[in-house]
Amino acid sequence: MLPGLIDCHVHLAFDAGPDAIATVQAADEASLLLGMAGRARQLLDTGVTTVRDLGDRDGLAVRLRDAVADGLLHGPRILAANAPLTAPSGHCWFLGGEVEGEEAIRDMVRNNARGGADVIKVMATGGGITPGGPAIWESQFSLQNLRTAVEEARRYGLPVAAHAHGTAGIADAVTAGVDTIEHCTWMSDGGFDVREELIDEIVAKGIxxxxxxxxxxxxFAKRFGQDRAKELFARVRWMDQRGVRLVAGTDAGVPRAVFDGFVASLEFFQHVGFPRDRIIEMATVDAARALGIADDTGRLARGYRADLIVVDGDPLNDLDALRNVHFVIADGRPSVPERAVVRAVGAKVTGV
Known part of the structure; x- marks a missing residue:
């Protein structure tokens, strides 16, 4: 038995298919919400009891969050960002968060906050899934723009998560005072741009x-190229060694990032040299701390939410044990994953 797992980065509106963007653009509200509910249940069945949804359309993640909290649907606790702020025609513009200028930025933050957002998401740089958008390393906002977004979010008591691949965007996000940086791949035009002093600032600010x-x-490594992937992967271990507070997330919903693959994502950290106990902390207590909910989840302790899972095996010896989830309790509500039911029925039928 261990605390329920926490996925710090998902997109429930996307279906993880080869053209997830076209799918979400074509879907009507009812069918999209239905798909999101199914994907939320899929996450729950794999032992994930909390997710942070970092960008959806029409406030649907908030509606799903409330339905789960009210006990109308089975699913993990959802922390929702609503539409992520992006530049005109920028990364994920189709989710409805295009802004230009400080007043538009303030208005979008206010709209998201009044719409029930738990976190404000800002696309500080371009991304890899938006056709025709800026390059993945290109900054989408000025430092002042990012400061404005953080300042307005603070008025509503909300944290800010910054999508940032490019080093210039990472630097501006850190200076602006965001709470988390997503991806943080240290990219520049044609290569990588790693700045030692910036790492020190990330550590000092507790980001x-x-x-x-x-x-x-x-x-991804095969498509990206083994040499570049090796450099990218090594940077994750390097950040950890320098004291950066790393947490687990999957980007579930974008192409090939499936909703039942959390353990595979954790195995990435094992691949680059993290010990298993540290990996489990990144997906439980450390993740809860990053999301601002460490006072009620991420640990098995008196007075905390009943978020826990029962698995077959010891994940401290083999992370694969986390794939064998027998029982989930999310906020005190019990749930038996479909796979566990199939295993139990199969064992009874075969007499095993």
Missing amino acids: HVCPAASPDWQG
């Missing part, structure tokens, strides 16, 4: 970093 390692990280 958490979520690499958002895809469950398909091995396939």
